[in-house]
Amino acid sequence: MPQTLTLAVSPTGEPESAIARAAALLREGKLVAFPTETVYGLGADATDPDAVAAIFAAKERPASDPLIVHIADLEQLASVVAQTPPLALKLAERFWPGPLTLVLPRAASIPLNVTAGGPTVGVRMPSSVVAQKLLRAAGVPVAAPSANRFMRTSPTTAAHVMADLDGRIDCVLDGGPCAVGVESTVLDLTTTPPRILRPGAVTLEALREIAPGIEGPMTADIGSVARAPGQMERHYAPRTPLIVFAGQGERALAAIRTEAETALAQGKRVGALLPDNEISALDGLDARIEPLGADLAAVSRNLYAALRALDSAGPDLLLTHSYDDEGLGLALNDRLRRAAGGSLHPVE
Numbered sequence: 001m002p003q004t005l006t007l008a009v010s011p012t013g014e015p016e017s018a019i020a021r022a023a024a025l026l027r028e029g030k031l032v033a034f035p036t037e038t039v040y041g042l043g044a045d046a047t048d049p050d051a052v053a054a055i056f057a058a059k060e061r062p063a064s065d066p067l068i069v070h071i072a073d074l075e076q077l078a079s080v081v082a083q084t085p086p087l088a089l090k091l092a093e094r095f096w097p098g099p100l101t102l103v104l105p106r107a108a109s110i111p112l113n114v115t116a117g118g119p120t121v122g123v124r125m126p127s128s129v130v131a132q133k134l135l136r137a138a139g140v141p142v143a144a145p146s147a148n149r150f151m152r153t154s155p156t157t158a159a160h161v162m163a164d165l166d167g168r169i170d171c172v173l174d175g176g177p178c179a180v181g182v183e184s185t186v187l188d189l190t191t192t193p194p195r196i197l198r199p200g201a202v203t204l205e206a207l208r209e210i211a212p213g214i215e216g217p218m219t220a221d222i223g224s225v226a227r228a229p230g231q232m233e234r235h236y237a238p239r240t241p242l243i244v245f246a247g248q249g250e251r252a253l254a255a256i257r258t259e260a261e262t263a264l265a266q267g268k269r270v271g272a273l274l275p276d277n278e279i280s281a282l283d284g285l286d287a288r289i290e291p292l293g294a295d296l297a298a299v300s301r302n303l304y305a306a307l308r309a310l311d312s313a314g315p316d317l318l319l320t321h322s323y324d325d326e327g328l329g330l331a332l333n334d335r336l337r338r339a340a341g342g343s344l345h346p347v348e
Contacts, residue, residue: 002167003166003167004162004165004166004167004168004169004170004171004172005170005171005172006158006162006171006172006174007021007022007171007172007173007174008174009130009173009174009175010175010176011129011130011175011176012129012130013129013130013132013133013134013175016133018173019130019133019134019137019173020137021171022034022134022137022138022171022173023134023137023138023139025170025171026043026044026045026134026138026140026142027045027138027139027140029044029045029048029050029051029054030044030051030170030171031043031044031051031054031055031058031168031169031170031171032044032134032169032170032171032172032173033147033155033158033161033165033169033171033172033173034130034131034134034144034147034172034173034175035128035130035131035158035173035174035175035176035177035178036070036099036126036127036128036131036144036178037098037099037126037127037128037131037178037179037180038099038126038178038180038181038182038183038184038200038201039146039147039154039155039156039178039181039182039183039304040146040147040148040154040155040156040157040158040160040161040172040178041070041131041142041144041145041146041147042055042058042059042144042145042146042147042148042161042165042169043070043134043142043143043144044142044143044144045138045140045141045142045143046067046069046070046080046110046111046114046140046141046142046143047109047110047111047140047141048111049111049113052067052111052113052114052143053113055067055143055144055145056113058165058168058169059145059148059149059150059165060149060150061145061150062150063113063116063117064116065116065145065150066114066115066116066118066121066122067114067115067122067143067144067145068101068122068123068124068143068144068145068184068186069110069114069121069122069123069124069141069142069143069144070123070124070125070126070131070135070141070142070143070144071123071124071125071135071141071142072125072132072135072136073125073136074089074092074096074125076141077092077123078107079107079109079141080106080107080109080110080121080123080141081104081105081106081107081121081123082104082105082106082107082108083104083105084104085104085189087189087194087210087211088102088104088189090210090211091187091189091207091210091211092125094210095202095206096124096125097125097126097127097132098124098125098126098127098201098202099124099126099127099180099183099184099185099200099201099202100124100184100185100187100200100202101122101123101124101184101185101186101187101198102122102123102124102187102189103120103121103122103186103187103188103189103190103197104120104121104123104189104190105119105120105121105190106118106119106120106121107121110141114143120188120190122186123141124184128175128178128179130173130175134173146183147161147164147165147169147172148160148161148164148165149164149165151236151237152164152236152237152238152239153236153237153238153304153307153308153311153339154182154183154236154304155304155308156177156178156181156301156304156305157176157177157178157305158172158173158174158175158176160304160305160308163308163312177301177305178301179301180200180201180300180301181300181301181302181303181304181305182200182201182300182303182304182331182332182335183198183200183335184198184200184201184202185198185199185200185201185202185203185207185331186198186200187207187214193213193214193215194211194213194214194215195214195215195216195217195218196214196215196216196217197217198217198334199216199217199330199331199334200331201300201328201331203326203327203328203330203331204216204326204330205326205327216330217330217334236304236335236338236339237338237339237340237341238307238308238310238311238318238339239311240271240310240311240314240315240316240317240318241316241317241318242307242318242319242320242336242339242340242341243259243317243318243319243320243340243345244320244321244322244336244337244339244340244344244345245259245319245320245321245322245344245345245346245347246321246322246344246345246346246347247321247322247347248321248322248323248324251347252321252322252347253274253278253281253321254281255321255345255347255348256272256274256281256282256319256320256321257281257282257285259317259319260272260282260285260287260319261285263316263317264285264286264287268315268316268317269288269313269314269315269316269317270285270286270287270288270315270316270317270318270319271287271288271289271290271310271313271315271317271318271319272287272288272289272290272318272319272320273289273290273292273303273306273307273310273318273319273320274289274290274291274292274320274321275291275292275293275294275298275299276291276292276293276294277294279291288310288313288315290302290306290307290309290310291306292306296323296327296328296329296332297328299323299328299332300328300331300332303332303335303336307339320336322336322337322344
């Protein structure tokens with residue numbers, strides 16, 4: 001494949017010629033990376049099994065990991081799912097367009113390689129203006145996992161996409177950095193009660209305002225057909241080993257400092273990811289620190305970019321801590337735990 005084409009667009013989707021070019025490529029069965037409000041997705045026509053197969057090849061993604069289908073409007077939903085329960089419409093009315101994926105029975109028009117051979121499909125309507133304009137112009141539902149090599153840290157800028165996929169895909173629509181920064185919440189509506197399969201920016205608390213019986217995430221059954229991406233214990237991971245201490249406050253920061261001091265004394269290079277108000281906890285240490293921002297929304301927006309920046313600097317060890325397991329903290333802890341290989345490090 002020749003060098004990947006980059007098309008720059010404003011956050012409002014201008015110029016329209018760039019959107020039209022990217023949409024035409026999608027209709028031709030090509031791969032186009034594009035920004036959503038969560039992360040950059042790697043899109044292909046969801047009704048074209050060969051185009052979908054190309055996603056898996058470009059990402060080196062196993063066929064057992066399903067893809068999410070993106071739609072432009074509710075009218076397209078009927079072409080993607082076999083049935084739409086009333087709760088799905090109620091949730092769509094409240095949270096779409098936005099970072100919520102609903103798992104529903106698959107329509108026959110969606111190839112089985114989209115769903116990892118399973119009977120259900122995840123579908124969402126992104127709120128990014130660029131994504132919306134692209135989907136409308138393409139006129140087809142678009143299957144799109146994150147636009148990165150499989151298991152690596154998700155991309156929140158076009159530069160991140162190119163670092164992983166340049167020459168592997170046809171086009172990147174560069175619409176600037178993503179606003180949310182972590183992947184969508186995935187809610188399975190084919191189970192009773194409905195259950196979150198992957199936490200995200202639409203929180204469990206917000207979902208329960210619509211449907212109080214919704215259950216939180218749990219570990220997927222080993223050997224079962226995955227109904228959503230992001231279910232592996234190691235995922236979203238940097239190349240550098242990452243230790244995530246379980247907890248917040250002075251004890252967690254003290255544990256990070258002790259670990260950093262030990263590693264530095266052994267001649268290792270250390271990186272840390274901390275909220276802005278905690279950076280001083282590592283004063284005096286020769287460690288590279290990436291600030292994550294002043295609140296959870298900023299941490300979410302900056303997390304993947306910070307991981308990528310530290311990883312590319314070539315350290316021997318990365319350090320951070322978890323967050324309160326509520327609201328957006330549930331999603332952050334999920335991503336951090338998987339990036340660290342499936343577990344959090346206890347604070348003694």
